Amino acid sequence: MQPQQSSRIDLGELKIQIxxxxxxxxxxxxxxxxxxxxxxxxxxxxxxxxxxxxxxxENLPLHNHFIKSILKNACQAKTPPSVHPSGSSKSGAHxxxxxxxxxxxxxxxxxxxxxxxxxxWSN
Numbered sequence: 001m002q003p004q005q006s007s008r009i010d011l012g013e014l015k016i017q018i019x020x021x022x023x024x025x026x027x028x029x030x031x032x033x034x035x036x037x038x039x040x041x042x043x044x045x046x047x048x049x050x051x052x053x054x055x056x057x058e059n060l061p062l063h064n065h066f067i068k069s070i071l072k073n074a075c076q077a078k079t080p081p082s083v084h085p086s087g088s089s090k091s092g093a094h095x096x097x098x099x100x101x102x103x104x105x106x107x108x109x110x111x112x113x114x115x116x117x118x119x120x121w122s123n
Contacts, residue, residue: 008076009069014062018055021062026054030063 019027030051037047055063 008073011066011069011073014066014069018059018062018066021059022055030054 015027015031018030022030033042033047033050033054036042037044042050051063052060
């Protein structure tokens, strides 16, 4: 039996890996769909189909690791994660426009998406 690790998993680093693997355009759509799924605006079945098309079979393990890491961080958390000042990133990668654009007919500004995302993760 291994001792349980209490440190948080760096989701920022996993996001960077996803962007590198599937590209900036697909990753914007992926994170948009993930946000819609987590905010219950997209069913699991719909998310699975969209996710599979975006990330491809070869990147499903990375997607699964990302989802498991989100859940692990949430389950182990006693306090919210530390907030880094905007614009600071370890690797310099920063996604500015998180809207998927024309694909589903909805446009969202990055600011409204980030505010919505902050309210989801603040619980």
